[in-house]
Amino acid sequence: MTVLKTEKMTKVYPSGDGVWDIDLEVKEGEIFGFLGSNGAGKTTTIRVLLGLLHPTSGKVEVLGTNPLEKEGIEKRKEIGYLPGELALYEQHTGGTILDFFSGIFGYQNSNRKEVMDALSFNSRDLKRKVGEYSRGMKQKLGLIIALQHQPRVVFMDEPTTGLDPLIQLEVYKLLKDFVSPGGTVFMSSHNLSEVERVCDRVAIIREGKIIALEEVGELSRRKVYNVEFSLNPQISRKELEEIGLKEPVIVENLVKGKIPGSPDAFLRRILDRGEIHDLKWERGRLEDIFLEYYRPEVGDEK
């Protein structure tokens, strides 16, 4: 079932910035990553999906309704939201804020305790004013607000900002647990390892336009391997490129380069040419693929 859909969704600010022709479709039970550098348009897209911004053109549907219309506003009861730059009412206690949101959403079954436990959020802290919280604690409180009413879909703008690595792992687990019974997560991030770890699919946005939309597994398959070896006898740079080594660098007997996809075929081919020694190889990171997308196109620099 489609939880979220946009067709040619465009939002242009008076300054000329914005997002253009965003086509997305997110299914139930999916963790969808929205990847991009700062200012690429991630937050703008989320704000349009939540009905905080009016799209300039195009179609937006969340849970089958337009988020700006009456039915869409009603559907927000089934939506959770964690803003990127989370700001909370600092003069109130954490408990007051959670009660405020739960009161507005008017739900019967709260999983506040489960979320608090998962995030190691001490219930005694609910009696303290939010102004006294550390950044990480505020972020945890934001996550509890977003998830405590058991929404069907949750929008998260950079959810692990300010959290220590151990709690980040807990958040990833929490999100996995949230989607397993049919929940859906739409999360923006510029943390690639985070996306790789938790997301099922990812869209990459650059300068307001979606430049790639793929399954994370597929992106991972596109990874490159960084290799380094000594070769005897030496072969030319051109030959190395012909057998599949990208960006080869030759220093005396030492060869360095990148192998896209599986390294098996390359290794077979290179062994046909001679002996290799001191082979070192490591899997490239998702960052490398991401940077590939973000590499300026020819002509961009002008």
Next chain:
Amino acid sequence: MKGIFQLRFREQLGTILVIILGHLGVAGLIVWSYEAFMEETGFMVQMFSQFEDLFRGFIGVGFSLDELTASYLGMTWRHPLILFILMGFGVSRSLGISREIDSGTGDLLFSLPLRRSKIILAEFITTSVGLLIINLSLVLGVYFWSRVLSIQDIPGFYGFFWVFIISFFLHIMFSAFSLFIVCIVKSARKATAWSIGIISVLYLGDFLAGMQPQIEAIHPFTVFYHYQVPEALAGNALWFETLLFLILTLVFFTAASFFIQRRDL
């Protein structure tokens, strides 16, 4: 809506209590000094006659002894300091929405399953309840102290009732006006500048129009011209003025609801 009302009321409770205590003190001072004022009335009438235009412009009444009695108390409500406290409360509460949008708390507030117009209605009702309590405290304070100090010639309860009504409606009207500004202006800084700027210009216009016969024609448009506290204290029912402030409140609030629905947050 109930949740927003409760949260906001809790936020403003401290301010309300401080203003109420301040008002009780001010009211005592007013009533206590009133007696001294009446002893010196003859001298005061003579003194104020020297500055008739200025005085008329400031409190909008003439100089008979009876009128002056009402004017003395009337000044209490029309005094810039009291106006600043009462209006400051209502206006700053409305401008709070703009500050929320700027600071980011508005993101969570406006993504709630409530229409934006309902959210600002909840905010406006909370502010109005606060204004009701604050206005009532000043009126009851003056009335209370005048009875405690057994002051003679103080206007009756009916006069104070109308002062309360006219004062309350003036302040919720300006609160609705600020809300309207918030809904059409992008930043909290601009909303503050426009709200306070326009209200100040109206107050100044009222003052100058009272002094200068050449610009007297603009006087009814200054809004403050209709804030006839001395008339109310004299025991006159101010139906027209109350209705005017109420209509303006509804107009500004309706416009605010219309624009908040259509603007980006």
